[in-house]
Amino acid sequence: MLNYTLRRLLTVVPTLLVLIVFSFYLMRLAPGGPFTSERPLPPAVMANVLERYGLDEPLHVQLFTYIKNIVLHFDFGPSFSQKDRDVNDVIAQGFPVTLTYGFWSAVFVLACGIPLGIIAALRHNSFWDYSMTGLAIFSQIFPNFVLAPIMVLLFTLSWGLLPGGGWNGGQWEYIIMPAVALGTSYMAGVARLTRGSFLEVMSSPFIRTARAKGLPERTIIIRHALKPALLPTLTYMGPVFVYMITGSVFIDVFFSTGGIGQDFIDGAYSRDYSMLLGLTILYSLLTFTLNLLLDLAYAWIDPKVRSKL
């Protein structure tokens, strides 16, 4: 297991390298630059600015300097659009925010989705099952950019229960709406997936064996059915975690949480190369870590996978 983890970690380096090179050149292919504006700067000023940020050098030299700074100093460079801030600062400030409500959103997804799915499966083809499935489909088709304004309309403007935005150091009132708005459609997905896989597992031969042993139904569900029934959910959750963090761009903007989503958007508008590249690297590291954790969790649950690691 440790061996496998180390092997996986080693593959990060080449993967990231390829990713950086590709993203770097792709961004530069797009027309415009961080300092183009409607009223062009005088040529002398422009040359000065470009020189200051090292943009006057040939592309491959810039790329090399960028990578060198990351490797040697863990420095992702200065922001081209936000004066006096560098990318490290931005990440240090915004990432904890995104991660915090992303985490609570994931907790919400699992803590509501799994029980809902199991209840629906246990009450198969009953009123509960149909209402749960109906609710799940309903919330799955609601994208977060529709749900978020509706929530603000209800909980902030109509009932005055929750603040409509801001972060305030991450107090729970400020976390609830971003987390729920971000997670609802995934929660519905998890509920439907869990329902389906639970039904399938409950009709499998080894559950029949467990019944023939005279075990009470509750023991059968918890001891025999839960683990295998959650495997598909686990597979689904891996990419979902990543979508939730990266897809939180809208939530960051809408609720003004101060998360990195806002910086990502601003960076894209203003051709803030180093910001975009830095955040891309951050997102891919996150993807990588979550996938690794997911695979390890898989091995923990499934002995067949474990023996192959």
Add this chain to the structure above:
Amino acid sequence: MSLLSIRNLNIRFRTGDDYVHAVNDVSFDIAKGQKLAVVGESGSGKSQIAMAIMGLLAPNAEASGEVLYEGQNLLALSQSQLNRIRARDISIIFQDPMSSLNPYMRIERQLGEVVVQHEGLSRRDARKRALEVMEAVQIPDARNRLTAYPHEFSGGMRQRIVIAMALICKPKLILADEPTTALDVTVQAQIMTLLDDIQRDLNTAVMLITHDLGVVAGFCEDTLVLYGGRVMEEAPTLDLFDGPGHPYTRGLLRAVPNISDATATLAAIPGSPPNQTRPPVACPFAPRCVDVRDACLEALPDLTGSRQKRACIRPVEELT
């Protein structure tokens, strides 16, 4: 008094607006320590009888009649009442050892949980018992293999584990539902020998469900032949093999391949299994029977006879 007594058992399955009548008016007894084979082709209802005894019929099944175990009608019991009988008094060996073990649990836990449940043993004592049964079913190096998972065993070894699981509480009746069908022939023989030894040690009654007459011949003293969910014939196995009293049994025995005559084409019973969407009103085998008479198509034959019971209106001497 017999250990298990099945009286007029009917099982039907609801499929949309129709019913499939899988088991029709079946009655038989199993005495303490008796080995009874239940033989029939796929769809003859043999497995469903076992499921009805265990209370494991599918949700769309309706069972009527009586399944009396020590005088108690199992069909009338609740799930929690049945749970006190399952595995402790009556256990079952399923056909496919590949899928009937939980792939996510260690063997010792899967074996041990049975005695923890029924005898209230501690985990440690349960492990000891698990080891005992693993050794009883001759799993080599059992002590070290207790912590293994099912996928780490071969098919034959897995079926031994399933058997171990079925006998860990020393039940009075074991239902073996095609225990060797999923295994290759040499392993089949080993498993049947093992079952035979265990049966003798514990003096457990066994109901062996199979479509393999070869397996029956060496193992069970009595045989029950099912067709279309009805009993065609019930007799001591030797009598049945010597002088089958029902045209269906005769057809089955003729279909057993003969190893000394490799050139012969395999004999088969012409026709296809009956449509069971209606309960039978005449002999279900009549449409395929070589000795059929008009009367066969008009009324249900009774199961008659004392030692060798048969459900056929024609005298044995007249059969081809």
